Amino acid sequence: MNASFVSSLSEGRAVYILYFPTSFRIHAVVVNPFRNKELSTSFLEKQFRDACQALGSVPGDLTFHVDYQTTVDAGSKYVQRMLLEYRQQHPGPVIAVIECPKLQDIKASVKALDDFPCVTLPCNARDNSYQALGWQATAGRTSMQRCAASTQWFNERISLSRYAHVPLGNFELDWLLFTADVFFSRALRDQQQVLWISDDGIPDLGGTYEGDTCFADEVIQPALTYPGAYRRVSVELKIHHLAVNSLLKSSQVDEMDGGSIGSFGNDMVPGPHATETDFDDPSLCLPAFQVLKQLIQRCISDAVSSGNVFADAILQHLYRWLCSPQSKLHDPALHRLLHNFNYGGIQAKTLDADCADGDNDIDIVSSWNIAECLPKATQDHFVLIVSEFLYVPWKYMREEIAKRATIRDDTSCTPSITVMAAENLEGQVIGYLCDQISNYFAEKLLKIVSDILHHFKGKSKFESDERSRESDPHTHKGDAALEFIKHICAVLALDQNVQHDILRMRKNLLKLVRVKEFAPEAQFQDPCASFTLPNVICSYCNDCRDLDLCRDSQRSKVRSGGARCRIVGSHTIVSRWKTHFCRWSASERGCTTCRTWSASDAGK
Template identity: 50%
Template structure:
């Protein structure tokens, strides 16, 4: 017999969380795929619209593709949750089909509103349309549609940089912005032509000439700000760009070193891109006068990219000069490229050595201010990996971790890192020389703005917009604040449920990892002893995160509740 469940009495933000209660509390987490690296070709960010509507309408096709296992038994929930809500799921599907017909045929604004607000009403516990079982089944179908969408994009030649339910960042593989836009248009038309993705809309938001990507909250890039104007002559107009630096890890460096970090990473992005523009201009001005196109062939593009890699290696300081020289002569017929490479050789190595030495001298003179400079504001949650003892060492670790994202020069970066560590007298493979993300992560899934209906996942620990200011919608045209009382109540529900799960958790065998079935047994059948599935230190660290968030946002009720839990524990 399935245990009954009573909905929480406190108000929860619309779309704030999705609960699945079978035998215990389960949070529905949205998938997020991250592929760190340096993407020197044009990348584009695509916003996903109507994924939930498409998943609902195409659920039968997904069922056929996977042999009827989409609505199969759910092992996580402990009972056949999908089959229990199958009749209601079919009724909901018929409702959406009629709404689409009304919206297309007669422009019914109410039918269109149902389509626009469908996912918000399904995943919000405050909604009359909400049902945990239906939400779990729909979420499962959405994940399958999402995986097939990414697979289709890869088949069409795109490289996935980052993807979740709300946006996708892809590498177009094009060096020219106009070619990347044309490729993006063809890509979207090809995806739209597939019957499985009929109702999904992919909207290009912004293009990046170059992108250095670690994760969603740690990236930098050269953002295109204006359309490239076409001209009848052969001159190339330099595009309007903006260098974006969004590095959450930089906030955990001393303030004196943050500007150096941003500058070095920005130069690592800008210098190769500027070099690409110059060499493309040389190729354009030096091409045969009978040629009627400015396009770059595939072979020439590959040669150009290899030359950029060699150029970047020379910037790092471990480049092979004569190899680069011969390649450049073969590609661009430019005899002065070797002199250019020789003049700026070892640029990053020499610059970083100078910066690290300045940091050592500065903090040696101001030893008493080191801790204050390295300590973040009280509103910013700090993780166990934050080190404030040696600012120079932390600067080396952070900078080299970011520069090593470029796989083409990773070996050279590691060699440069070894030389930099010698300045601070730290061995290359010492534990204190290893980089760890200093910021913990806590994500609230499916936070929906009640004003513009924008749906996104909020990371309360790493999103800089949430750490410094009032929690507001990130859409530029909206910017409305999220209701503080509802957000606090939602966080309070999570704290209560996690506390309940901690006290009702299973015991597992330390040897075979089996769950304890006999309540009176002191040892497992294999002879191993039992321990709690969740360690007390892990639970305490989670509660400390909530305590930091409550203190930063002045959630008094949440702060008192978490403080009491930590005292009782």
Template identity: 45%
Template sequence: HPEAAKKIIQKAISEYREVNCGPTVAVIECPDLNSIKEGIKALDDFPCVRIPFNRDENSYQPVSWQRPAAKIAMFRCAAAFQWLDRRIAQSRYAHVPLGNFGHDWLTFTVDIFLSRALRDQQQVLWVSDNGVPDLGGINSEETFFADEVQQTSLVFPGAYRKVSVEIKIHNLAVNALLKSNLVSEMEGGAFLGFEQDVNTKGSSSNDNTSFDETTGSAQAFRVLKQLIRNCLTDVLKSGNIYADSILQRLSWWLCSPCSKLHDPALHLMLHKVMQKVFALLLTDLRRLGAMIIYADFSKVVIDTGKFDLSTAKAYCESLLTAVGNSDIFELILLEPVHYWHSLLFMDQYNYAGIRATNDEISPDEVTIEPKWSIARLLPEYIQKDFIIIVAKFIFDPWKFALEKKKGSSESLEAQMVEYLREQIRSNFINMLVKKVGDIRSHMKEINVSDASRVSGQAPKGDYSLEFIQTISAVLALDQNVLQDVLVMRKNLLKYISVKEFAAEAEFLDPGPSLILPNVACSNCDAYRDLDICRDPALLTEKEWSCVDSQCGKIYDREQMENSLLQMVRQRERMYHMQDLVCSRCNQVKAAHLTEQCECAGSFRCKESGPEFLKRMEIFLDIAKRQKFKLLEECTSWILQPFSC
């Protein structure tokens, strides 16, 4: 019983206090610290330090729970000594009393460092507990309500039959911050017109510098830059691991509403510089001969243009060395993560490829990794055949090229294209006709599970048509055989009595998109936007976790829910305060009292009620699937007037 356990601990601590009179600190790991201290009054005599609680270790079976609980307790007690040593070292580095640290030492430390630096520069702090900066006379709800800085991403769909490589980008935020002056100089001073040297004494009142909400954060931007430069010096001179952690997680701190000094304007300012550095990086890669397949702030996928894996690795190494020699990319680390012998790529949620494991590989050892979000709306039976057919579309040309590898690359590529065309005209068309016939005869009564669809994804009912649309869209990614795929699609549509150019024959990505921006992993600093409605890893009832293969840490549920709640609040506010536009000329209504536009057109809302309803239903579906109670309550309340 909990009360009996508290009495035993109370007695043990009292006996310890009578015997030992030296300095003592209580290290506590529990779900609720207040209830523990209320039940164990002896803890009031000691300074208490709390270890972050892992709720996964609090789930036990109803029967025979004692042994696992005791095992976990002993393990955590043994690990507490190492944790305390680290916390003491962190306390010494931050010059903060040991017991003053919160759950997240890194956020707390950066807040402390920045607060001290701002105070030294005679700056007023905008400390806030709700993630919205306290700016005094400025209406924070109006100016800084939304912190939706969308990540830049580039997608070039296609079939890449040569070796491709995924390169992870490290330290982009730190590099952009410390190289912001260089970026501004490259832009002729117009990119960050207010970004002047720290020692600059004022400016002319006649300067035509553009002003927006980020301008007020210019001084804070300079202070943050100096702070990060000091951390970099600590890393280079003494190898300080805590300074290194601050550098690695800078982007996470910037977009974390848990920070007391969270400022969306400061985040937006750095984001602009990151965009420019990112664009320069891609330009440099293209200049050196790389073909971009996909790129965002955390990774870039390129086509090396080499058939041989060892040659592709050597090319990639020389490419990264050349990029690293540039002064503007001095702090960026580019790390090759994965290689593919062949890659069929639609977007970051829809692709498949032959993963390269070593230089010498036989067709029997091939592993094809399929990730097709667009196939999730098909019944499971059809999904399996879809994946098999697409895998064959990737594997057969690669196997053919492997057998004909002795020729030149140009002739080999031409032979591979001709081989694939022959396969489409004979093998693939016969296979697909047979499959479509099988779907029409056996799958008429099947119902797709509601769990596989989110709101806004209504089943079309004709799964043979859905299958033809989806498989044709995927195979058409290879531009070399596009005409052959279109002819095959025409014949398949004719088989089910659908015209080639009919509206129902057009492929549309069936899923809505809902972006949760600026999600950074607190463990590995992977920084990306989450598409909650399209990413297959987020469409299950499992807890959301980092996608990095070397991390996998579960995201903070409370922070995720709070971010979604903020998005719901913003969308509701935008819906009620939206402009009226003319239904004929699309001009925004300027005169408040006029009933009609000057062109005699009637006015309508920019966002209609059904569109807003559809958006809110998506949030409600996510809340139910992830068991976000507060989000579910909020969206249900918003949807009440629409259900009447």
């Protein structure tokens, strides 16, 4: 049998939940220094039933109890007393499923937990953020959801224990990394290879590696950006299991690239005088790479033949396991070797290929983070002008296509005429857009700039939010109209076909604010800097992705809503900064001729 213990704590307020499925009881302990009571047994029962129905399970007839305490110590003593009573009533084997932010602090205050084998359920840090008012209802609702999900989670953990042949209480919080480490270590041991288990992310190679580990996890993440206005084709790709496919097809990819990864093991046999410099990274980790490939093949077999969800989860998180320093068997050489083959391609269809896919409804979201650098009063104008600049030529093209479709004879149409007609249509669209810029957009922007000047008349600096004040030290913050002109013209000028017309319109707009066309304050500077952290892992949902701290929105930074994601991100930022600082120091202090350091420089 199992007993679930859910707790959350925030600034002297806390909620402890004891869930005993076999006894059909739920005890709630609310710690509130202000003595107001907002939770009731009927409220908890309703929330628990709703949570069970959402999970597809049938709730039993449970008995609910609610007790209030004024201090955290009093609440811990009450939980201690309830656990001791439960132990006396049920002397048989019991496993405690604990979900709390700080397990060691809970065990220190509730000594009765030492009598139970404990299994830790990952905690969402958002559960410990209480609002000032109405926090009891929110905490009670969340606690009932966690209790309802604990039984299903416990049964899944039992199935995982049977699949991995690992004791139930030995799993770590990140069971995916732990299980992958266990499987990989067993596979390496079967091949009589020495394990390089380490807790700091640097493989323990027995002291043979003396190189600089500062850049061990550095891999080249190519990013190609071609600014422009693309009105015809927009493609969004979502590639799944790319790392798995790259691992399995590494030999074929290496052969197509002109290499021969399999020749390292035959051509480079370590002799008695072999040193570390005799081997490069692929040759050092090639045996482990082959073992990993065999392991992944077995996981694929388990996932396909028996539909094992745990094997499929390991496949989905393969790349996260390879690049995570939290893994006990983390090897940067393996990561770099797989990264060389970790790319995908697209097989384009021919022009005469039949396209059976119909037009799907696609949600188009217009999001311009560059507009956030403008004051609030001008952001709506920016989005409106850019949206019209995209919509007007598209609407004109659709109308022209509809007109030509009504008068065209499909039987007399040839491919050459079709191509020529398409080129003529494109030229007409460009000409129409140029006319719209001169007649419509120029007049509308002149009116908007005049309104902005009138709105901020008499103000030496426009009143904006705190973010726009700190966005970029190069931004000319003395004139809101000037900033609006610079930003809107920079975006519209991305369309190379009408760039000359945009520059002419920009010149007229700058005259309105009495700024010369080539003046330093009239030059646009991109306020959106970029700083990307590769392979950022969420501590709650284990999502792994590259994170641009300067350009990604706050929602995308913390997708699961957990504050721990921000903490993990801050540690990653510091580590990344140290790496860049070490690289800068090495380039500045090292000898420009021999690329080495002197003893005095190394001491510094």
